[in-house]
Amino acid sequence: MSEMINNREKQELNQSQRQKLLKEIIKELHDGKNVDEVKERFQQAIDKVSVNEISQMEQALMIEEGISVEEVQRLCSVHTEVFKGSIEEIHSDEALGTKPGHPVHTFFKENREIDKFVNFKLSLHKDQYQRDQSDENKEKLFHDLTELLEIDNHYSRKENLLFPYLEKVGIFGPTKVMWGVDDKIRAAIKEARNQLNDDTCQLEELIANLEFIIEEVSEMVYKEENILLPMSMEKLTEDEWLKIEREGDVIGYTFIDLPEPWQPERANLLDQSFMKEGVVQLETGILSLDQLELMMNHLPIDITFIDENDVVRYFSHGKERIFHRTKSIIGRTVQNCHPPQSAHIVNALLDDFKSGKKDVEDFWINFHNKFVYIRYFAVRDKNGTYRGTVEFTQNIQPIQAITGEKRLMS
Structure with missing residues (x-):
């Protein structure tokens, strides 16, 4: 009894x-x-x-x-x-009730390849290099780490497509924690590549970092499949999953081919026309929405605008954006569009704009073989009231190469 x-x-x-x-x-x-x-x-x-x-x-x-x-x-x-072992929802992709092409199915499919890559291929080459630091073994390990950088696509889709919808239903803690761990994994992979080419790096340091990568990537697979994705399936609607699926190609995938399109059984779930017919009357002209959209997307810069409440309201989407943007960020606070460890920089910049301390802030970085110039401008109305911030991003590497003069058409 x-x-x-x-x-x-x-x-x-x-x-x-x-x-x-x-x-x-x-x-x-x-x-x-x-x-x-x-x-x-x-x-x-x-x-x-x-x-x-x-x-x-x-x-x-x-x-x-x-x-x-x-x-x-x-x-x-x-x-x-x-x-581990006590979580109720120990699911497989089949148990989660998804079909090929569904974002959850795609996440699981990638995780199978990611898990196999780090626990077999990378682990094997790590052990070989630990026994024999030959050029051949070094090259294998470097190639593995370079391939593993592709994991950024998997993590970026999770952070920029899935997380915004979870935040809309009040789930913030797990997204911030997981994003932070993702960034540590990204940084560790890059560091390991540098360690391989650094003659002063001790073998023990490199091996410890590789073991950290293998362990953390494996743990992230477990957390996604047994915590994040089951929770997301419970919280998100079919319409929201469809929006996530439609934008996955913008970022890309990890270790898998382009997934086949997913179409729920229900028809006409989502109005795919994100624009409505009409015109915009400006102070210096009148444009149709189509003309305005085309003009903004043909500018040789990327534009993003956030309002006075730090909410993302618009971004241009030209053919070759420098940084990924997906429609799911619209309506999301800009702080939640950045990794947690960089949120303080975003807040400091916005505080300076809102207080009137600054009107502009510039940054320039090397990124994917581009020299990227990033400019932030405080947007104020005619009374000087802060109304938002606009970001301009441009690859100025071709501009830096200009010399002399050009007065005739090509």
Whole structure:
């Protein structure tokens, strides 16, 4: 009888109690408690934990407990290990009910290839190089790391297409944490490539970084398939998945061919015409919406505009944009369009514009064999009131090469 009562008590733990216990366990990890000890306590207290509870717990840690995004990122891998095997939604792509072409199906398909790549190919070449630092083994490893940079497509689709819709339904914590881990993986891959070509780098440092990459990429596969994607399937509508699928090609894919188009059984789910017929009367002219759209997209620069509330309202979409933009960012705050660790730079820039301290800020960087000039301008009305910020991005490498004069047509 006592055993039945104990079982019933465990089953009747309400959500508030479970959340309290989950936060206590993670805070104990935060304070340096032994993982195995915490894991044993967790397994004794709760048989199963849902992905929604993990999501709520991460947000509560940041909002209610004041633990930083960076610290939750550090704990992310640890608490994944604690919860592994206890999550209710241990799904396969088939169990999630998706068909080929659906974004979730595509994420799973990429993850199969990513997991195979890091745990077989990269791991094998790492071991070979650890035993013998020959030029041949070095070249294999460098080639692997260069290929693995393609993982940016997988992560970028997740961050720029999927995350905005989760944020619209109030899910912020997991997106910020996961984006931060993605960036650490990206940085580690680039660092490993540099280490291979650095004669002063110790072999132990390189191997440790490679093992970090393999472990973190593998953990991210697990987190996506057992936490992020099941939660997303529960929260997002079919219309939203269709919008995500339609824009996937803009960013690209990792280790797979272009997926076949996905069409839900329901017809006419989405109005594909993002423009309505009409004209825009400006102070110095009148343009049809079609003319205005064509003109903006033929400018030799990329334009993005955010309003006075930091919400992205528009971006031009010419044939060769320098930085990816997808329609899902429209209506999203600009802070949530950047990795968490760079949000403070965005806020500092906007604070200077809003206060009137600055009207313009310029940056220039080397990016994908381009020399990119990025200019930000505060937009003010005739009364000097701040109304937003416009970003101009241009590859000025061809301009830098100009010499002499050109007075005749080519």
